[in-house]
Amino acid sequence: MDSPSSLKESMLYSILAGGKRLRPTLLLMTIDAFDQDSKLGIDVACAVEMIHTYSLIHDDLPSMDDDDFRRGSLTNHKIYGEALAILAGDGLLTHAFEVISKSECLDSHSKVDLISQLAKASGPEGMVGGQVADLEGEGKSLTIEALENIHKKKTGALLSFSIYAGAKIAGGTKEQMNHLAQFAKLLGLAFQIQDDILDIEGDETKIGKPIGSDVQNNKSTYPHLLTMDGAKEQLLKVVKEAKSHLYKANVNHEWLEHFTDYMISRDH
């Protein structure tokens, strides 16, 4: 890539810092659930992780959550300064679309569809809009519906895109796509409830970032609105419903089901 070495270093710093790679794994597993070659989705899987990583770099900035640690390491702006951190995020966001456009595994029609859906999921109607609603909700007591709406966009949209992309690449039918969309929506919700629980009960050394940040930033969370026991009960309910849609999608659901169980039992 012909770009300044400082920019490349800052982009690679956050991409290679680790992370659970949930979104690309979900995308590749979804292709696999249709008995198709998951390699077909490798470029889109990389692209979605680049966009997720950009969002974390920007989320950690002093003007947003002002966090010092991410993925067990210092945040991007702590190492490279704010200007380069913003630009590394911009670089990852835009490079993601270039990677899909150049993919040799997909036809032009699929590329245009995936680029358009990824832009929608990560843009003002999706993740960026959810982040704004999240920032504007700080210090306010939100209803459970308002909280779910924020998470549906802020975190749910990219997770949903990952499953959509896998199913689209694998050639899923409309009915299968509809069930998988419901599964994805509920999986995203389960992810967020567990994230809120871990922010209270988690172990900082495993999570790789300080716990208690939701309370510190005055954010409404599931345990805050439902009590901790209520949030755990809700989590089990959401997962049960998610799995029922997964079964109805009529795909090889084994790995996606394991993934769902991991999502609610994970400790980081």
Ligand SMILES: CC(C)=CCC/C(C)=C/COP(=O)(O)OP(=O)(O)O
């Ligand atoms: C456009 C931008 C910047 C989007 C950020 C999206 C996002 C999911 C941030 C992390 O959420 P969080 O603050 O709830 O999680 P964490 O505790 O990991 O920072």
Ligand SMILES: C=C(C)CCOP(=O)(O)OP(=O)(O)O
């Ligand atoms: C969406 C939220 C809550 C931010 C963290 O996402 P992940 O938990 O997927 O973060 P990494 O493993 O990729 O670091």
